[in-house]
Amino acid sequence: MDLTAAYSRAFDETANLPDTERAAVMKERLSDKFKQFYRPRPATPESQQRFDGRIAASLNQFPALRPKYEAVSANFSGMIESALASFRRTLPDMGPVGDVYLVHSLGEMDGGTRQFDGVRYFIFGADMIARIHTPETQRPFFHHELFHIYHGRSFSGCDPIWCDIWSEGLAVLAAQELNPGATDQQLLLTLPAPIRPAVDANFTEAICFVRARLDSLSSNDYSQLFNFRRPNERLPARSGYYVGLLIAAEARKTMSLADLARLVPEQARPVFQAAIDKLASCPG
Numbered sequence: 663m664d665l666t667a668a669y670s671r672a673f674d675e676t677a678n679l680p681d682t683e684r685a686a687v688m689k690e691r692l693s694d695k696f697k698q699f700y701r702p703r704p705a706t707p708e709s710q711q712r713f714d715g716r717i718a719a720s721l722n723q724f725p726a727l728r729p730k731y732e733a734v735s736a737n738f739s740g741m742i743e744s745a746l747a748s749f750r751r752t753l754p755d756m757g758p759v760g761d762v763y764l765v766h767s768l769g770e771m772d773g774g775t776r777q778f779d780g781v782r783y784f785i786f787g788a789d790m791i792a793r794i795h796t797p798e799t800q801r802p803f804f805h806h807e808l809f810h811i812y813h814g815r816s817f818s819g820c821d822p823i824w825c826d827i828w829s830e831g832l833a834v835l836a837a838q839e840l841n842p843g844a845t846d847q848q849l850l851l852t853l854p855a856p857i858r859p860a861v862d863a864n865f866t867e868a869i870c871f872v873r874a875r876l877d878s879l880s881s882n883d884y885s886q887l888f889n890f891r892r893p894n895e896r897l898p899a900r901s902g903y904y905v906g907l908l909i910a911a912e913a914r915k916t917m918s919l920a921d922l923a924r925l926v927p928e929q930a931r932p933v934f935q936a937a938i939d940k941l942a943s944c945p946g
Contacts, residue, residue: 666735666788668695669766673724685717692717696765698778699785716768720789730792731766738764738788745804749812752840753920759811764788773807775814784811794853802837802848809836813923820927823883824876828934830888831906832922838907839919851904854890860898861905868897870944872905912937 672691676684692700702709724731742762750756767787772794776783786807795803810833817829834851838844851857861868871893875883886893887902913922913933925933 663761663763664735664738665695665763665765666731668692669720669724670728670732673721681718681721684721685714688717688721689714692766696763698781698783699763699765699776700768713768716770720766720768727789727792731788734788734791735764738786741800742786742804745801746808748801748840749805749808753812753923755920756808756812757815759808760784762786773803775810782814794850798845799848799850802841802844803850805840806833806837806850809833809923816924816926817930821879822876823872823878823880823887824931824934825927826884826888827872827876827902827906827909828930829906830903831908831910832919834903834907835910835914836919836923849907851900851907854899857898857901857904860896861901864896866942866944868901868905869908869938869942871897872902873938873942873944908941909934909937912940 669688669692672688676687679687689700702713746756746759761784763783763785765785765787766789767785769787769789771785771787772790773786774784776785784807791800791803810829813829813832817825834849837849841848846852846856846858872887875887878884885891887905888900890899892899893901910922913936917933922930922933
């Protein structure tokens with residue numbers, strides 16, 4: 663479901679409008695194409711203001727981004743089909759992935775799943791792929807996101823932080839195993855700065871920071887581990903991906919990747935706990 667041209671067309675057709683009117687027309691045009699995605703979430707005045715700001719920012723940035731954005735659109739089908747074929751050679755029970763949406767994400771995402779009104783969508787943002795990825799990172803990136811689809815069939819309805827650590831760690835591990843010799847850059851462990859060396863230099867603190875929050879439902883804790891906020895001056899942003907990889911790799915010593923992916927949350931928790939306990943001893 664390639665909606666990238668819809669953004670390009672609306673961008674061109676609104677070029678002569680005043681900025682405020684242009685952003686309003688763009689919002690309406692995009693919503694007509696994919697109303698589930700192109701709306702403020704949650705529906706609050708503050709979210710509406712942020713959403714409007716994202717549209718305005720995308721308009722300012724698009725001229726410079728457009729060549730790479732359109733190249734992503736032109737090459738996307740071939741890239742994901744190639745990644746899916748190699749994924750199925752390792753995990754042949756993958757099955758169909760369903761509809762895949764390629765959109766201008768207004769800076770939200772390079773790829774992943776989103777749930778709207780009880781329906782899960784598999785979405786890729788051509789703008790963020792163009793901004794973040796190089797030809798070297800694309801294949802591991804697609805494998806990472808495909809693994810989430812594969813894993814999600816067994817591992818769902820799990821909300822605490824440990825579930826995110828487990829899910830993302832396994833996805834990084836899958837990308838690593840499906841791309842032997844993959845670098846940290848290819849695994850996206852260098853955004854916004856190299857994660858591995860900073861975690862390794864403060865290893866026990868990093869593991870114990872996660873252990874203290876395993877049952878947390880806090881969006882602040884999630885942001886510190888997976889977004890671009892640093893937990894403190896020693897631990898890097900997005901450290902949850904690398905700590906998750908370490909936990910998944912420890913669990914992988916006794917189980918296959920496919921068997922780990924098939925664990926439901928109740929089965930996965932003791933495997934996760936045993937793995938993180940082996941990595942470091944934490945006070946308390």
